[in-house]
Amino acid sequence: MLTFKANASKTLHAAHSGSVRVGYIEHSSTDADRWIWSLNTIQPKGGRASGIETNEEAAKTALSLAWVAWLIAAGLEVKR
DSSP: EEEEETTTTEEOOOOEEETEEEEEEEEOOOOOTEEEEEEEEEOSSSSEEEEEEEEEEHHHHHHHHHHHHHHHHTTTTOOO
């Protein structure tokens, strides 16, 4: 559902739904086991969804799940 586009050093990955950038995951420069993810949408109760995972795949999965939860809360669905 989301596609990820990485920078040249593979430390920052932008998450896209179609042509819209909806979030990021970023690898910590000081801790090899720290991947921070952030969804750029306002959550139903306010604020943004974000978290920290120990690897790239876990961060991508967490961001993808947060995106699906937001779509459901908004009453939307992804066109295929």
